[in-house]
Amino acid sequence: MEVGAPTSLKRVAIARLLVTLTTGALTVFAGQGPAVDSPEDYAGRRIATIEFQPPDQPLLAEKLEEITPLAVNQILRLSEVTAAIDRLWLTGRYSDLAVRAQPVGDDAVILRFVTEPAWFISAVRARGVPEPPNRGRLENTTRLELGTRFNEEKLQTALGNLYSLLRADGFYEAVISHELQRRPATQEIDITFRVNAGPRARFATPIVTGSPGRPAGEVASMAGWERFWFLPGYKHVKQARVRRGLGRIRTAYQKDQRLMARVTLEKMHYDPASQTATPTIHVEEGPQVEITTVGAGVSKRKLRELVPVFHEQTVDRDLLLEGARNIVDYLQEQGYFRAQADFRQEALSADHMRIVYIIERGPRYRVARVEVAGNRYFDDQSIEERLSIREAGFLRFRHGLFSEQHLRQDTEAITNLYRANGFLDVEVNTIVDENYLGRSSELAVSFQIDEGPQWLVESLDLQGVRPENREAVLALLQSAPGQPFSDFNIAIDRESVLNYYHNNGYPEAEFVSSAERAAGRRRGLLRYEVREGRRQDVRDVLIGGLETTRPELVHNRILLEPGDPLSLLDMIRGQQRLYDLGVFSKVEAAVQNPEGISRNKFVQYQLEEARKYSVRVGAGAQIARIGTGRVDLTQPVGDPGFSPRLSFDVTRFNFRGLGHSIGMQARVSNLQRRGLLTYGVPHFRGNEAFNLSFTGLYDDSRDVRTFAARRREGTVQLGQRLSRANALQYRFTYRRVSVTDVQINPQLIPILTQPARIGLASVSFVQDRRDNPTDATRGIFTTLDGGLSSKVFGSQTDFFRPVVSNATYHAVGEDVTFARHVTFGWINNFGGAEIPLPERFFSGGGVSNRAFPVNQAGPRDLVTGFPIGGNAVLNFQNELRFPLILGNVRGVLFHDFGNVFSDLGSVSFRVRQRDITDFNYMIHGVGFGIRYGTPIGPLRVDLAYAINPPRFFGFQGTREQLLFCGTPNPPANINCPANLQTVQRLSHFQFHISIGQAF
Secondary structure, three states, rough: OOOOHHHHHHHHHHHEEEEEEEOOEEEEEOOOOOOOOOOOOOOOOOOEEEEEOOOOOOOOOHHHHHHHHOOOOEEHHHHHHHHHHHHHOOOOOOEEEEEEEEEEEEEEEEEEEEEOOOEEEEEEEEEEOOOOOOOOHHHHOOOOOOOOOOOHHHHHHHHHHHHHHHHHHHOOOOOEEEEEEOOOOOOOEEEEEEEEEOOOOOOOEEEEEOOOOOHHHHHHHHOOOOOOOOOEEEEEOHHHHHHHHHHHHHHHHHHOOOOOEEEEEEEEEOOOOOEEEEEEEEEEEOOOEEEEOEEEEEEEEHHHHOOOOHHOOOOOOHHHHHHHHHHHHHHOOOOOOOOOEEEEEEEEEEOEEEEEEEEOOOOOOEEEEEEEEOOOOHHHOOOOOOOOOOOOOOOOOOOOOOOOOHHHHHHHHHHHHHHHOOOOOOOOEEEEEEEEEEHEEEEEEEEEEEEEOOOEEEEEEEEEHHHHHHHHHHHHHHOOOEEEEEHHHHHHHHHHHHHHOOOOOOOOOOOEEEEEEHHHHHHEEEEEEOOOOOOEEEEEEEEEOOOOHHHHHOOOOOOOOOOEEEEHHHHHHHHHHHHHOOOOEEEEEOOOOOOOOOOOEEEEEEEEOOEEEEEEEEEEEEEEEOOOOOOOOOOOOOOOEEEEEEEEEEEEEEEOOEEEEEEEEEEEEEOOEEEEEEEEEEOOHOOEEEHHHOOOOOOOEEOOOOOEEEEEEEEEEEEEEOOEEEEEEEEEEEEEEEEOEEEEEEHHHHHOOOOEEEEEEEEEEEEEEEOOOOOOEEEEEEEEEEEEEEEEHHOOOOEEEEEEEEEEEEEEOOOOOEEEEEEEEEEEEEEOOOOHHHHOOOOOOOOHHHOOOOOOOOEOOOOOOOOOOEEEEEEEEEEEEEEOOOOOOOEEEEEEEEEOOHHHHHHOOOOOOOOOOOOOOOOOEEEEEEEEEOOOOOEEEEEEEEEOOEEEEEEEEOOOHHHHHOOOOOOOOOOOOOOOOEEOOOOOOOEEEEEOOOO
C-alpha cells in the first residue's frame, strides 16, 4: 500500500480494513485482504499474549507498546484492534499487516500481528554506459529519491526513464537489468541498474517536412551532423548534438530575418539493420520580420539585445511591449530620462512583416543632485543606498539614472523601510526640478519624508511554547515589547520561530499570529500561538556508498547522533562538512520515511566517492624583461624574453581512506626546473580547525638575473583556522641553498654565494575579508609572517625575518574600486655572517613594483650592475579599477612606489638618487593597465612609466675579464682594457603580462 500524507493514509487504511471472525482465528487485514472461513466471535475474551511475526519489527519494542492500545489481560475489543492497525499503518513502515486471534482455553485469546515491512530507497546506481550520458544523469533520471518508499511502480517508471534517456543519446538497442539488495535491519533497499548499452547509432540523412522555404538537403546540412569532409557518413547520435543541430538551423533562419521560424524534431526512426537513426525535422520558415526604429537610431546589435522577439522566436504584443520598455530603459541610461517608445506593425507582403519602434528621446538631462530631506530616524546613507536613481558619475552613469519607474520604486522602497520600523503613517513625496540652478539640462530629485509617529509593541502574548523552548523562542523575536510594531517584523518572527522548531525536531510546528492596534497610544498588541506538534528524534544515522573511505572519517563529520532532535539544519551542515573533505563527488542526505508518523527517524547519507587520481598537464609562457636564462654580463636588466613553461601534476586523493592527499608537481622551463612532493592532512586528528602538510621541494631557477639558485627543501606546516576570516600557520623549513653562474664582483663571491643550510621556524597570521579573492572589490587582506633562522635549528646563519603585508579594497561609486597594498620586510642579521643571496629580499615586477622589471629593485653590484638584493623592502601600490568596455574588460590606473634597501637604517622616502652608487631611495612608477575577465582570474596587461629609475655601473666585458682583470697578474691571453665599465639606467617604460590582479 503506497504511503501518502498521514491524513490520506488514514482514510485508505480504514477503507481497506477487513474484519472476519473465523473458526480458527480472528483475522484483521489491512492491505491484501482476508481469507474467509466459518465465522465465530472472539470479541470479549481476555488477551493472553500479544505476538509479532516476524519477531524483528521495523519499530522498537517500546514504540510498539506506545502505538498499540492493546495490553495483556485486557478484554479484546474490535475497535481497539482497528485502532492498533490504523496506528501501525500510519507509521509508514509496513507494506502489509494482519492480526490473527487464536483461542486459549475458554476465555483467552492470543493476538498475533503478522507484518510485511516497507522498503526505503538507499543507493541508486547505474553501470555500464559509455558517456554520454554520464552516470550522474542516469541515476538522477530514475527519480528514485533517497529515503522515500520503494514500490514496483516506481521501479518500472525508473526503467522507462532510463530507456528514454539512452535512446536520446543513441543507444536504441540497450538492455537494462536491475538488482535489488535489501538490508532488513534498516529497511533499506539498494537498486543497481546494469546496462548493456549496445552500439551507439549514427545519424542517417534527415527528413525535412513542413514549409522550409529552401531545399531539404540545405536544411539538413545546417545541422552539422555529417562527419568531416574527408570522412563519409554521419556522426554518432547524442542528445546534446541533436540540440545543437536544431539550434544551428534556427540560427540560420534568424540570420535571414525569419524570426518566427519553427524548427522541431518530430521523431527519430531507428533502423537496426544499419544501426542508424533518421531524424524527421519539421520546419516552418515563417515570414521575414524586419525590426527598425524611427525618431532615434539604435544599432542592430543593440536592438537584438533589447527586443526579446529575437530570442523567443515569436512575435506577439507582450514581447513587443517588453522591447519598448527595454529601449526606454536603455535611453534613460544615456540621459534621455523622458524617452518614450511605441511600435507599429506593417504587413509589407504575405511573407514580409515590418515592426517599427517609434522613439521620442526628448531632451537629454544630467542628474546633478539627489537629496533626502525630513528624515530623522534614518541617516542619509541608509536611505540613499536603497535608491536606484543615481547622480551623474565620472565613469558609470555619466548622465545619472532617472525615470518615472525608478522614482516610484524608490518612493516605495523608502516607505517600506519606514513601515518595517513602525512608522505606519509615513508619507514620502518627491520633487523633480528639471531646471536645477537655472540650468535646463540638469535635473535634481528630492525625496521629502514625513515620518509621522513610530508605533511600538506594547505587549506580546506568546502561547503554546513548552517551558524548555520558551527562552530560545523569545530570544528570536523582533517584536518584543518596546520594539517597532510592523507586519514586516511579524513575518520575520514567524520565519525565525518555524526555523527554530524545524531545526530542533518539530517538523509539524505551526505559527499563528494576530495583532491589534491601540490607535490612541500608537501601540500594538500582539498574540503569537505556536503549535509545536510532536518532536521527532534521530533513531540512527545510516551511511552508504563507502568503498575506500573509512567509516569513522564520515561519522566524525556528521553532527547528528542517535537520540538527538531531528534537525534539518544539522543534517545539511553535516552534508556540507562531508563535501569539505574533498573526497566525495556527491553527498545526499535525507530522512527515511519522511511521511510516516513515527517519532524516531533514520537519517540517511548516501555518498559517492570522487575520483582518486587527478592528472593535469599544462603549458604556458612567461613574458617579461628577465632574458631567456642565458649568461650575458652586458645585460644586467635583461632583454624582453619569452619563456615557455610545461607543467605536470598528479594528485592521489583520499589516501588510505583517511581523506589525506599525496601529490607530485613538476614545472619545467628555460628559467626554472621544479619538483614538489606534498602530503596533506586536511582535518588533523579529526579537528576541522587544523590541517597538516609535509612538503619536499627541489628547485633550480634563474628568476634573478644575478645567479642561478638550487634549493633542496623540506617543510612541515600546521595550519589553524581561528575563524572564517582569520588563520594561523606554524611552519618549520629546512633547506640547503647553493648558487652558480654568479654575475657579480668576484670579491663578493666568497661572502654572498657560499652554499648554506637554513633551518627556519616561522609563524604566519592571515586575515582575509575580501569579497572575491581572485578579483576583490571590497574588504581587507593582511598577512603577518615572522621567521627565525638559528644554529639551534641546524642553520649556518642566524637571522630574524618579519614580513608584513596589508591590502584594502574600497568601492568608489558604481563598479569603481580603489585598492591599495603595502609590503614591509626586514632581515635582522644577528649572527654576524652575511645573508646568502637566495635568502635576501628581491622585488620588482607585476606583483610588487611595476616601475622595475622582475626582481630588479634594490642594491646592485657596483662592478657589473646586477641586483644583489637587500635586507629590507618597502613597497606601496595604489590602483583605481574601473569598467572600460562592456562588462568583461576593465581598466586600471596605478601608482607604485618603493624599493629594496640595503638594511633597515637605509630605508628612505627620498625620490632622488644621490649618486650612481646610491640605490636606497623610493622609485615611483605610474601607468595604465587592462584586465580581461577569465574563469581563473583576470588576464592582466600593465604598462608602467618609471619616474625616477636608478643609474648604475654596467660591465662591458666577458666573464674571464670580470674574474681576472684587476688582479695583480692577469693571464696573458686575457685582454684587459683600461675601463670596462659603462653607465646604464633602467628603462622608463616597463610592461607586465600575467593572470590575476596585481594584489
